[in-house]
Ligand code: SF4
């Protein structure tokens with residue numbers, strides 16, 4: 001990738017321009033959401049440094065991310081699912097937690113040792129989740145083994161981690177780093193922080209008894225399939241070198257509503273990554289000393305990561321198996337004629353002819 005001149009980042013261009021477009025797109029939504037209900041909740045299984053655990057995953061509706069209100073990331077439609085007004089009270093947030101506990105009681109035979117709380121923003125941002133609510137949630141889950149909370153690096157502060165660690169939980173902060181390449185994070189994802197900020201957050205987390213799970217985004221808009229693969233391999237390597245970052249979740253981009261990615265996709269200018277690319281990255285990084293997992297949301301659909309339609313389910317199942325045992329041999333068993341098409345795309349797609357194949 002070339003390096004831009006300083007003028008590219010003048011007002012009205014670069015990040016300002018991205019934010020302006022994103023604000024306009026987000027303004028088109030008209031759905032309303034109930035503040036006493038979580039955005040989503042489900043039971044799953046996860047690979048953690050403590051072993052494989054049944055997990056309760058909660059998407060808390062906190063009013064959404066500050067950065068999304070400024071415009072935000074080019075692929076992120078989560079704020080469109082947030083409660084209008086950007087603020088949810090302590091009582092409503094605790095009602096959402098109660099709703100999730102009820103879901104767990106009716107869908108699982110036992111309590112989940114692992115609880116993961118995402119907010120489509122930052123659980124550690126006190127504008128989303130105040131100190132009183134954070135402490136009450138820590139108390140609610142104090143009998144579990146492990147708690148994962150999502151946060152941007154700026155909000156990873158000692159006292160906020162202490163509230164969670166001091167109740168006796170193993171705590172991980174899930175940070176949406178997206179890529180270790182600052183240029184791609186800034187210009188393709190439109191995310192404002194640098195890799196150095198991620199490293200600082202990992203250091204604070206480590207010093208306060210917490211771990212970090214880095215979330216990476218495969219193939220944001222404006223880069224080719226081959227660039228996306230290289231970027232993910234390099235990013236996983238760099239994350240694994242950061243002390244405290246024990247897990248990397250490498251997730252292919254999908255097309256969400258009210259986003260720039262959606263606009264590009266609608267006009268034929270964006271294709272989510274191939275599932276072959278996900279398998280390629282997992283294979284190339286399988287020996288790295290960190291847990292590497294991937295969750296290809298929307299797999300097999302036009303708006304999600306996909307291959308030809310015939311082999312998508314098989315490769316998705318292989319990714320799920322890899323998540324649990326980290327054995328990339330599972331990908332060697334998958335064959336499909338579309339692999340050749342993918343290889344040609346990796347070889348011939350360029351910045352000006354993409355997507356070469358839809
Ligand atoms: S990806 Fe994260 S930081 Fe970016 S707009 Fe969405 S919630 Fe905010």
Ligand SMILES: [Zn+2]
Pocket residue numbers: 307308309310311312336337338339
């Ligand atoms: Zn295929």
